Amino acid sequence: EAQVTQNPRYLITVTGKKLTVTCSQNMNHEYMSWYRQDPGLGLRQIYYSMNVEVTDKGDVPEGYKVSRKEKRNFPLILESPSPNQTSLYFCASSLSVAQPQHFGDGTRLSIL
Amino acid sequence: AQSVAQPEDQVNVAEGNPLTVKCTYSVSGNPYLFWYVQYPNRGLQFLLKYITGDNLVKGSYGFEAEFNKSQTSFHLKKPSALVSDSALYFCAVRGFNNAGNMLTFGGGTRLMVKP
DSSP states (O other), X not given: OOOEEXXXXXXXXXXXXXXXXXXXXXXXXXXEEEEEEETTTEEEEEEEEEETTEEEEOSXXXXXXXXXXXXXXXXXXXXXXXXXXXXXXXXXXXXXXXXXXXEOOOEEEEEO | OOEEEOOOXXXXXXXXXXXXXXXXXXOSSSEEEEEEEEOTTSOEEEEXXXXXXXXXXXXXXXXXXXXXXXXXXEEEEESSOOGGGOEEEEEEEEETTOSSOOOXXXXXXXXXXXX
């Protein structure tokens, strides 16, 4: 089954404790992206990747890092999480930026 | 910079009536336009897209959208709403000539279909 898998689905943690949210897709897609969803703000793009070893900033990259060492994986790293990063996060992938994206089911992060 | 506006936070419609969810955009060059739907506790699902061609685009679950270049709009429509259409809807745009490759989403519109 074609899917985008995110882990964990839920996480409560404390300020400053490094965390990684994993994202994996099994569709051989080149384009991958991370978004955060906040009430009233819709989805805002954090980082995206056009292909392996190619990543770029979206609208709200501050406080986040990503890497794309393999085509299927695109982890999101919060080196020193802060409460304003409490949000619902989505990973998505597509054949290209012009094609429809497949979304994971989301990761709800709470940073105390 | 490109942007998307969904002017209504919520749209209420009775089952069986037609529905419209509005979207306007601002982008350099020709746009790629998308509609997605989100059900509770799930990721977004693709409904339809416009890249080029006919201004009226048909998508999943009986939805369609009309691209209007002069009004820079891409409103989502359905002739007869179902209670099961109740969800959160997002419009998104990518600028064709944009030097970057970002996708920009609107703030979302909650559709409530009442029996």
